[in-house]
Amino acid sequence: MKPLSAPYQIDYHYKRSLGPVLGRFMAELEQGQIIGSRCQDGRVLVPPSEFDPRDGSESSGLVRVAATGRLETWSWQPQGDFAFGLIRLDGTDSALLHRIQGAQASELHQGMGLIAVFADERRGQIDDIDHFRPAGTDEITATDLGEPVPPLTEDRVLKIPLVLDYQIRAGATTSDFLRGMARGEILGNRCPQCHKVQVPARPACTTCSVLCESPQILDETGTITTFSIIRIEFPGQRLAPPYVCAWILLDGADTALLHLVSGDPENVRMGQRVRAVWKAEADWGPTLESIRYFEATGEPDRPFEEIAEHL
Amino acid sequence: MKTRCAVIGVGQTRYAAKRQDVSLYGLVREAALAALADAGLGFEDIDAVIIGKAPDTFEGVMMPELMLAGALGAVGKPMMRVYTAGSVGGSTAVVATHAIEAGRYRRVLTLAFQKQSESNAMWALSPAYPFVPPTVAGAGGYFAPLIRAYIRRSGAPEDIGWRVTVKDRENAMRNPLAHLHQPVTLEQVSQAPILWDPINYLETCPSSDGACAMVLCAEDVAQAAPRPPAWVHGTSVRTEPIIFSGRDQVNPEAGKYCAADLYAQAKITDPLTEIDCAELYVPFSWFEPMWLENLGFCAEGDGWKMVRDGVTAMDGDLPINMSGGVMSTNPIGASGMIRFAEAAQQVRGLAGDHQIEGARIAMGHAYGGGSQFFAGWIVGSEPA
Numbered sequence: 001m002k003p004l005s006a007p008y009q010i011d012y013h014y015k016r017s018l019g020p021v022l023g024r025f026m027a028e029l030e031q032g033q034i035i036g037s038r039c040q041d042g043r044v045l046v047p048p049s050e051f052d053p054r055d056g057s058e059s060s061g062l063v064r065v066a067a068t069g070r071l072e073t074w075s076w077q078p079q080g081d082f083a084f085g086l087i088r089l090d091g092t093d094s095a096l097l098h099r100i101q102g103a104q105a106s107e108l109h110q111g112m113g114l115i116a117v118f119a120d121e122r123r124g125q126i127d128d129i130d131h132f133r134p135a136g137t138d139e140i141t142a143t144d145l146g147e148p149v150p151p152l153t154e155d156r157v158l159k160i161p162l163v164l165d166y167q168i169r170a171g172a173t174t175s176d177f178l179r180g181m182a183r184g185e186i187l188g189n190r191c192p193q194c195h196k197v198q199v200p201a202r203p204a205c206t207t208c209s210v211l212c213e214s215p216q217i218l219d220e221t222g223t224i225t226t227f228s229i230i231r232i233e234f235p236g237q238r239l240a241p242p243y244v245c246a247w248i249l250l251d252g253a254d255t256a257l258l259h260l261v262s263g264d265p266e267n268v269r270m271g272q273r274v275r276a277v278w279k280a281e282a283d284w285g286p287t288l289e290s291i292r293y294f295e296a297t298g299e300p301d302r303p304f305e306e307i308a309e310h311l
Numbered sequence: 312m313k314t315r316c317a318v319i320g321v322g323q324t325r326y327a328a329k330r331q332d333v334s335l336y337g338l339v340r341e342a343a344l345a346a347l348a349d350a351g352l353g354f355e356d357i358d359a360v361i362i363g364k365a366p367d368t369f370e371g372v373m374m375p376e377l378m379l380a381g382a383l384g385a386v387g388k389p390m391m392r393v394y395t396a397g398s399v400g401g402s403t404a405v406v407a408t409h410a411i412e413a414g415r416y417r418r419v420l421t422l423a424f425q426k427q428s429e430s431n432a433m434w435a436l437s438p439a440y441p442f443v444p445p446t447v448a449g450a451g452g453y454f455a456p457l458i459r460a461y462i463r464r465s466g467a468p469e470d471i472g473w474r475v476t477v478k479d480r481e482n483a484m485r486n487p488l489a490h491l492h493q494p495v496t497l498e499q500v501s502q503a504p505i506l507w508d509p510i511n512y513l514e515t516c517p518s519s520d521g522a523c524a525m526v527l528c529a530e531d532v533a534q535a536a537p538r539p540p541a542w543v544h545g546t547s548v549r550t551e552p553i554i555f556s557g558r559d560q561v562n563p564e565a566g567k568y569c570a571a572d573l574y575a576q577a578k579i580t581d582p583l584t585e586i587d588c589a590e591l592y593v594p595f596s597w598f599e600p601m602w603l604e605n606l607g608f609c610a611e612g613d614g615w616k617m618v619r620d621g622v623t624a625m626d627g628d629l630p631i632n633m634s635g636g637v638m639s640t641n642p643i644g645a646s647g648m649i650r651f652a653e654a655a656q657q658v659r660g661l662a663g664d665h666q667i668e669g670a671r672i673a674m675g676h677a678y679g680g681g682s683q684f685f686a687g688w689i690v691g692s693e694p695a
Contacts, residue, residue: 004442006441006442007441008438008439008440008441010368010438012368012371012430012431012434012435014370014371014429014430015331015428015429015430016334016371016429017329017330017331017332017333017334017426017428017429018334019332019333019334019336019337020332020337021334022334023334049336049381050334050336050337050340050382051336051340051381051382052381053380053381053382053386054381054386055354055355055384055386056340056354056381056382056383056384056385056386057354155331155332157331160371162371168440168441168442170442174442178442191556194556196556196557197556198554198555198556205555205556206552206554206555206556207555207556207557225456225460226456226457226459226460226463227456227459228448228451228452228455228456228459228507228508228509228510229455229505229507229508230448230452230507230508231504231505231506231507231508232433232448232449232451232506232507234431234433234434234437234448234449235431235433235434236434236437236439237437237445237448238439238445239445242508245446245448245452245456246456247456254556254557255554255555255556255558258443258446259444259446260444260446265508270459270460270463286442287441287442287443288442288443288444289442289443289444291444293444304463308464309557309559310557311457311460311464311559311560311561
């Protein structure tokens with residue numbers, strides 16, 4: 001049978017602090033202006049940099065630059081009818097990556113004159129320059145650098161949305177374990193060498209590195225070795241605190257399983273006897289979440305000495 | 312080993328919850344330029360740059376070594392990034408030390424950083440993986456059951472966790488770079504709200520932005536350095552899986568192996584008397600007694616007694632976390648390197664107001680993952 005897989009998404013809006021140089025660059029873009037940084041050897045870089053990337057030396061200042069430049073190289077994007085181009089702005093020494101619109105693929109050529117077209121609504125981001133378009137000869141006038149600009153003194157933070165979609169694939173043995181969960185069975189397996197039973201079942205013993213025996217169905221009762229009561233709240237949390245996360249040593253197993261424990265958190269104890277409470281059969285699936293949580297059985301606690309080696 | 316290795320430059324940023332005054336470039340340069348100035352060197356003198364940071368989800372920057380090469384003067388030079396979860400600051404310094412000891416480079420800039428304000432550490436450390444229930448609740452969620460197990464096993468009274476916080480916050484008052492300059496009383500710690508039972512808010516480290524850098528060099532370079540060097544007497548990194556039958560997560564094997572390896576290299580037979588002070592990776596106050604035991608400073612079960620008796624205070628026999636430690640400053644990826652660098656500053660005699668007078672041998676320590684990755688070094692004021 002094929003290993004199981006399931007989607008997993010990372011989705012966060014990062015708060016990128018820009019610092020005095022990129023902060024000023026974004027503030028100027030908002031005003032429809034472009035700035036560069038001057039290296040100690042006189043080269044001018046756009047976007048500006050706090051340092052000369054060639055040797056790490058501090059930049060000597062910021063300067064306004066022209067909105068016109070020359071195309072160095074490009075990649076045509078047929079599906080969007082535009083090109084990504086590297087554009088060297090007049091009077092500067094590095095190329096800026098941006099979109100080129102308003103020209104056919106056949107018209108693009110090295111050294112082509114281009115001019116920045118600013119967006120009507122600007123937010124202090126690189127796409128405040130909407131795109132570059134071919135410039136008429138009369139538009140390319142000021143190739144001199146403009147006046148110096150001071151670095152930004154106030155903090156400026158740019159929100160960077162980042163969404164990454166993954167497909168997490170369980171291995172063959174883990175898939176067997178998960179299919180067991182979908183049947184209402186907890187599968188573990190034994191190491192032929194140390195005879196310890198690990199749960200979830202794994203292809204090899206984590207201690208001896210030898211292949212394990214075929215999975216076996218384990219009891220649904222066990223003992224809480226140790227636990228935490230989660231009272232903190234955090235972004236992305238799926239349960240409302242307080243709730244109990246516990247390491248549960250199933251009867252007959254030698255590794256503990258991390259799961260939730262129901263009931264009043266204050267009544268949860270190390271050594272407490274618990275049993276799995278399954279969801280309704282219709283809701284079983286290939287996940288440990290087929291078990292809703294563990295609940296106390298009411299049996300006497302196991303003495304600490306019996307669980308001490310499983311902490 | 313072709314040559315001994317020494318620390319001749321240390322640089323740290325000012326630490327804060329949010330360093331929104333600087334970019335990532337600016338943050339790492341603040342530490343790197345300070346370390347180079349301390350060593351009397353410039354980027355042009357550096358042969359290789361070795362950096363480390365914890366998970367990329369903290370800043371959302373993949374392959375930070377590529378992004379930061381220009382900012383750290385690494386263009387045209389070897390540059391690499393090390394990753395071993397929270398212990399990375401320590402293991403990065405170990406990799407850099409090996410590069411010197413192997414005779415491959417004579418001057419290495421090593422740096423570790425984290426800018427936690429760019430995301431949220433609780434979010435970044437609580438991924439909602441498929442197939443499992445939502446039992447992940449940040450680092451505290453993982454370590455709280457281990458602390459509960461330690462308390463049960465050792466019989467330690469509850470005030471031990473409070474005492475470590477009080478000590479570390481007090482120590483931080485002597486460290487102008489520390490993130491938290493907020494001394495607390497035992498009463499305040501005891502009343503703090505519980506976050507992950509049994510860990511309360513004040514028994515927990517902060518989230519910080521910051522970077523720490525060191526210049527490591529070969530013996531002949533160290534002898535010509537403008538300020539006193541710290542000599543590396545031993546380095547070690549040890550690892551273990553997150554789960555295996557019989558795993559002791561409270562007192563992990565890998566930590567013990569790491570310590571034994573360090574003491575063998577540094578020819579230390581009685582760490583408690585031979586080591587003058589140590590910077591240990593203590594992100595939750597209870598880890599101070601746990602690591603004292605794991606590192607062999609006392610018998611298993613006795614770590615909390617050292618805390619109770621003030622042995623680990625600034626004026627005790629074995630001061631721990633003179634800088635205020637992780638409990639006062641925690642840019643996760645940098646925290647291990649800060650421990651290593653602070654140990655070096657002690658034996659260089661350059662630790663300022665948190666200097667232990669006459670410190671000659673010091674330990675830096677880091678751990679990460681689910682208590683799986685351990686890194687340490689022992690440094691001395693004289694060559695080994």
